[in-house]
Amino acid sequence: MLFSRRYSKKPSPSQQFNDFVHQGQISSDLMENITEIQSVFCDTPDLIIRSLVIKQTQSQAVLVYLSSIADSKSIFNHVLHPLLFEDGQDINTEALNVSLGHIKKATSWQQIERAILNGACILFVEKQTEAYIYDTPDFPKRAIEDTTIESSLTGAHIGFTETGSENIALIRKQIHNRELKIKEITVGKRGQLQLSILYLADVANPDVLRELEYRIQKVNVDSVLNAGVLAEYIEDNPYSPFPQLLLTERPDYAAAEILQGRFVTVVDRSPSVIIGPVTFDSFFKTIDDYSSRWMVASFIRLMRYFGFIIAIFLPATYIAIITFHFEVIPLKLLLSIGSSREQIPFPPYIEAFIMELTLEMLREAGIRLPAKIGQTVGIVGGIVIGQAAVEAGIVSNIMVIVVALTAVASFIIPNYEMGSAIRIVRFPMMILASFFGFIGIIVGFMILLAHFIELESLGTPYGSPIAPLKISDWKDLFIRFPQWAIERRPLGTKAIQMKKANANHQKGDQQ
Amino acid sequence: MKRRCISIFVIVLVALLSSCGRNIPLEDLTISLILGVDLDDEMNLIISESSPVFNEDAKKNIETYQLKAATIRDSRKYFDALATGEVTAAKIQVLLIGKRVLEHEGWFSILDTVYRNPSFSINTKVIVVDGPVSEVIFYEPDDKPQMPLYLKEVIDKNYIRTRTVESNLQVLHRQMYEKGMTPTLPKIIKENDVKFVGVVLLEENGKYVDALSIQETSFLLILMDKQKQELTLSIPITTFTDEGGIFNKNMLSIDISKVKSKVTTNYKQGKFHFNYKISMTVNIIERIFPKDKVKEAELKKLIEKELLSRFEAIIEKIQENKIDPIGLGIYARAFQYEQYKKVEKQWGEALSESNIDISLDIDINGTGAIK
Incomplete structure (x- = not known):
């Protein structure tokens, strides 16, 4: 009853959020328009309203823009200057003489309001029911820099920035092809957010595109903060620990995924883009895998999968063995574990939880702190975990090794989201192990496996080359x-054009 | 939503309930590493047990108890009364059986719980102690690791070097119930040190009959075709008139590798015939006498003759005692089933009347790095 009442409550009208739509058309009276603008943008000191007389037509006009986000220099040079000083007799009299590329006309207040907030400047002309929108935005932005989270050895040293158009440019730079299409969708009522879905029209599956578009259009919220928020709105299973959409800050990786037949959603104001549909193995690949030689890349990739298993199951196995199944330990190890565990006052699962939680806290502390203090955390953590805890008899030596191995194994996963997911999954496993030993671990593993098999990403199977089994995709x-052996796109993306290369392997001298 | 919350709640409760059972961290257990079974002078069953002590404050790192009990399982309650933690049998490395126990028929049934209780380790080494078990189990030498580790290592090492038979609980069980084979167990003795001295040969019902020395065991293992690593033998060349003097100048050491031991089984004239064809590659590793004393072809014959006499001695011992540690009964059953079935119950006797021939073929591969 408690739960049902709480969740069946219907939202009252006052809780439904305002649509903020300013109805109405602009008037032909200039003064009326100015009054309207001032009433809409009250308490907005950076709003500039500049009256002028257009030399070309000798009519009264008003130029309106927000000085903080509009580019003052281009307004002076390309809008104000031509309007004030050029008579423009040699040109067609219809259009006003402005040296800008992007000019729109608007009649509704809704359009004008949005344009002003996007950094445009608006020209109202006396006795005209149309206003001119000159696109002159100048938002503060960051220069293109090296990637910070997904660093790479041999990949490109360019990361996405917070400007959507620049991010699109970075992808276009990689794929010079007219089939690279962009679908634009706006999301968010208050903080309107421009989304662009990039894909190859002749490769990517249109059904998946429709699904993606539909999900994005269904998002009806006040504001979407960044790509991570959007991903959470559109992902298939919100109750899964595994990420079902891949966020990346690497243009080269995003472009590579587009070429595989996937969709990249560029989110304006966010330095990462969303790649979908993805499969489980996407989170274990890096761009370096493709730029290093195949044997090295394969070895490292196998280590990542090994690390994945270690990070989930090692602490649980430790608990299970110490608590239930000490028989499986070889005799000599048993004696050394026994003597190191002897002084520990806690049962193994409490010992393990203390250490694992300490590790997680240390890791989190290290991320947010400024670099200089971050080092201190490392030292403190190293001494506290590594030495003092053992000497004080709170945790055993073996536990420290287990925790350290787990940490290393979870850090080897190249994707941060997947790494975090693994760290979360570890804890239920530890609980199961402390209750049921190996049987608990096996049950946990079966549940994880069942969940993994049923998981989808944008309606395509998440475990693709493994479950459903697609042997031809196992090449990657x-x-x-080797690159020349991979001639087809992965089946998991459901691409409509599968072949991407011909047999390219060259043997010996060709000439 | 409501149903989901309730089900999660129930799962948590069930988990907590069913896990109240036994989960004891290993440091709180008394993990027996040696189990001893012996008889005292009044023929009372003596069970002893030895387990490691993890506590740093304890001066000794091993605790050993010995007591009278009706059965092995019965002894546990007395051990629990003595030891710090719960006594558990899951990690027993070595089962010591006193020779005195083996002298009585039907001793094997005392080990019933070892097989019936699944928590017992089936890999436990079974070792016979010539003398009282307590002397071995309470022995704490300064220059050796803990007794369980030491005994396990000694037996394992000798097994790898083809000096003792495989002898864990599983193998013993098979040998006891296999009609075409009699059990063999390694034997240790406590003199100044505890040392491995060879194997004991048991009758079909488990009763002690005879023992083999270390070197004899090696030959037995070749007959069983269970040779592991290179096998080293030092043999006196007996043809020399002089006895060798203080420096044993008639000794020759050889490394035997690549042994092929084949048996063919026949039944003729009312008895079994087993023909062994053993071929082995030999490397001379030590030769005390000068080269010119024996020619190479002659040397080969001498070695063959010497080895053959050793094999025959063992076979004689086996037939005399009416036992079958080699497992020739398994061959007989495989190839001469009808005849074997007739004598199955008295296989030892049938084997003692059968004819076992050995033809040996050695190949001297190398004579070492010096002339």
């Missing part, structure tokens, strides 16, 4: 085959 799974 655990072992990365």
Whole structure:
């Protein structure tokens, strides 16, 4: 009853959020328009309203813009100057003489309001029911820099920035092809957010595109903060620990995924883009896998999968063995574990939880702190975890090794989201192990496996080359085959054009 | 939503309930590593047990108890009364059986719980102690690791070097119930040190009959075709008139590798015939006498003759005692089933009347790095 009442409550009208739509058309009276603008943008000191007489037509006009986000220099040079000083007799009299590329006309207040907030300047002309919108935005932005989270050895050293148009440019730079299409969608009522879905029209599956578009259009919220928020709105299973959409800040990786037949959603104001549909193995690949030689890349990739298993199951296995199944430990190890565990006052699961939680806290503390203090955290953590805790008899030596191995194994996963997911999954496993030993771990593993099999990403199977089994896709799974051996796109993306290369392997001298 | 919350709640409760059972961290257990079974002078069953002590304050790192009990399982309650933690049998490395126990028929049934209780480790080494078990189990030498580790290592090492038979609980069980084979167990003795001295040969019902020395065991293992690593033998060349003097100048050491031991089984004239064809590659590793004393072809014959006499001695011992540690009964059953079935119950006797021939073929592969 408690739950049902709480969740069946219908939202009252006052809780439905305002649509903020300013109805109405602009008037032909200039003064009326100015009054309207001032009433809409009250308490907005950076709003500039400049009256002028257009030399070309000798009519009264008003130029309106927000000085903080509009580019003052281009307004002076390309709007104000031509309007004030050029008579423009040699040109067609219809259009006003402005040296800008992007000019729109608007009649509704809704359009004008949005344009002003996007950094445009608006020209109201006396006795005209149309206003001119000159696109002159100048938002503060960051220069293109090296990637910070997904660093790479041999990949490109360019990361996405917070400007959507620039991010699109970075992808276009990689794919010079007219089939690279962009679908634009706006999301968010208050903080309107421009989304662009990039894909190859002759490769990517239109059904998946429709699904993606539909999900994005269904998002009806006040504001979407960044790509991560959007991903959470559109992902398939919100109750899964695994990420079902891949966020990346690497243009080269995003472009590579587009070429595989996937969709990249560029979110304005966010330095990462959303790649979908993805499969589980996407989170274990880096761009370096493709730029290093295939044997090295395969070895490292196998280590990542190994690390994945270690990070989930090692602490649980430790608990299970110490608590239930000490028989499986070889005799000599048993004696050394026994003597190191002897002084520990806690049962193994409490010991493990203390250490694992300490590790997680240390890791989190290290991320947010400024770099200089971050080092201190490392030292403190190293001494506290590594030495003092053991000497004080709170945790055993073996536990420290287990925790350290787990940490290293979870850091080897190249994708941050997946790494975090693994760290979360570890804890239920530890609880199961402390209750039921190996049987608990096996049950946990079965649940995880069942969940993994049913998981989808944008309606395509998440575990693709493994479950459903698609042997031909295994060329780029655990072992990365040489590039010339991979001639087809992965089946998991449901691409409509599968072949991407012809047989390219060259043997010996060709000439 | 409501249903989901309730089901999660129930799962948590069930988990907590069913896990109240036994989960004891390993440091709180008394993990027996040696189990001893012996008889005292009044023929009372003596069970002893030895387990490691993890506590740093304890001066000794091993605790050993010995007591009278009706059965092995019965002894646990007395051990629990003595030891710090719960006594558990899951990690027993070595089962010591006193020779005195083996002298009585039907001793094997005392080990019933070892097989019936699934928590017992089936890999436990079974070792016979010539003398009282307590002397071995309470022995704490300064220059050796803990006794369980030491005994396990000694047996394992000798097994790898083809000096003792495989002897864990599983193998013993099979040998006891296999009609075409009699059990063999390694034997240790406590003199100044605890040392491995060879194997004991048991009758079909488990009763002690005879023992083999270390070197004899090696030959037995070749007959069983269970040779592991290179096998080293030092043999006196007996043809020399002089006895070798203080420096044993008639000794020859050889490394035997690549042994092929084949048996063919026949039944003729009312008895079994087993023909062994053993071929082995030999490397001379030590030769005390000068080269010119024996020619190479002659040397080969001498070695063959010497080895053959050793094999025959063992076979004689086996037939005399009416036992079958080699497992020739398994061959007989495989190839001469009808005849074997007739004598199955008295296989030892049938084997003692059968004819076992050995033809040996050695190949001297190398004579070492010096002339």
